[in-house]
Amino acid sequence: MLDSSSGSELICAVFRGFAALDVNIPVVYMNCTNSNYFGNTRDPFAITALGSTFYVITEPRHTIEVYKNMETLSFEEFLVGLMKQTRFPNPEGQALGYFVRDMRHHQLFPGQNLDLLEKAMLNWFNRHLRLPVLQTLCASCTASTSECVIEVPLVKWRSELFTRAGEVAYFGDTLEKIEPNMATTFLEYDDLSWQVLYQYPRIFSSKMHTAMDRIQEIFLRYFEVPQGKRQGDAWFTKAVEDECRALGISEHDMARFMGTVYWVVSTNTRKAAFSLLYHLLCNPSLIPIIREETVPAFEGSTLTDLNYLHNHCPKFEQAWYETLRLSSNSASARVITRDTVIGGRLMRKGSKILVPYRLLHHNEAVFGGELERFRPERFEGRVNALTRGPSWRPFGGGKTMCPGHFVAKRETAIFVAMVLRRFDVAMAGARAVLELDLGKPVLGLADRKESQDLSMRITPRKFED
């Protein structure tokens, strides 16, 4: 058992700076996977910094205790603090997540609404993953080396594409008509959104706030368009709007809320898609294997059999899980509302509990060796055992588990399978190793370090089948 006075000085030193800002999700300890600081006991340990105590849970069995405990561990208090930052009013102090949770599930859990959302994304990628369209769509970041070869910066490219696809699936084409550069503004915000988690004062985060305000303005204009005249928005978007209007919530506040919807739709999935493509580019021997496996899902260049893609491509699925395992970098957070015992340790009211996913996903006893390497085969024949156990938390757990995990997997699979089917892809220039930015707080996946990118060469494929 450790506290700040024993072996965890390293962590506390980094921690202190953030605690001053009342950090809700510190991520700094997550690099200590194999650290001897904890004697690898996996007992809960406490870190105290400037009067705040955080209990850190790394033993899979203890995470179950945390997620099951709805009585004395609260996610709401954490969320309400966060919502204040985004200035959604929430007058009764009710967590917004609860307010719309049922509607989200209705949209995002398997069923007709999810299928429609997926279809919208499929159609969007189908229309845009073509060389001439890409040359125009991503003109600012695309270099043509010849008429049929382009080079794109991978991080920037997938960010634009994914954000636009998510936008259209949720909000139809209205936002694009109002502001064709909505995705770019969103990305400016998203890249700085860690400042929300650190609760940076506005004076130090004006760029992030300017982008956030701009997104709100665009949504205000979106709500000026009568619902009947908007084409293609998702069931959820309309349902939330109707509910908010019935409750007398102002358009100003609805616009702020829709900004957060736009954010959750794109922020993690774009990183997942990038990481998966990046790992495939770094392990090119996997590309023909996945191509071969996904052939039956296609007719020519058109993806026609989604059921096949999602349920009969085990190697592809293993690559997805390995990508999540390596990129996860957040923590479930709970506020302790009454003294509570977890893993045999008494935890005091008023403190916070953190379940850092990265430590769970870097447990050699569960996932085997070479934990820093991309080795999808560690999931071979063990997908259910590994992804349904308490050591698997890329989407959190319990009542607050991410409702977007089905759509994130489907959207990423559609995008990557289509890219591999339609194009030959390779790194352009010298092979670049991109590092994850594990120091920035995120609600989900880590991104690559700022300003790191690599060029990907895209050449249309010719195929007969």
Ligand code: HEM
């Ligand atoms: C690979 C992609 C994604 C990852 C890794 C991810 C991860 C997460 C994580 C870690 C949480 C916090 C869970 C907790 O604290 O217990 C979360 C919450 C959430 N995610 Fe995701 N997410 C992804 C994609 C999505 C998508 C595509 C959507 C929506 C379309 C979405 C919607 C949400 C919502 C609404 C919450 C809050 C849940 C609540 O409080 O009830 N996520 N996500």
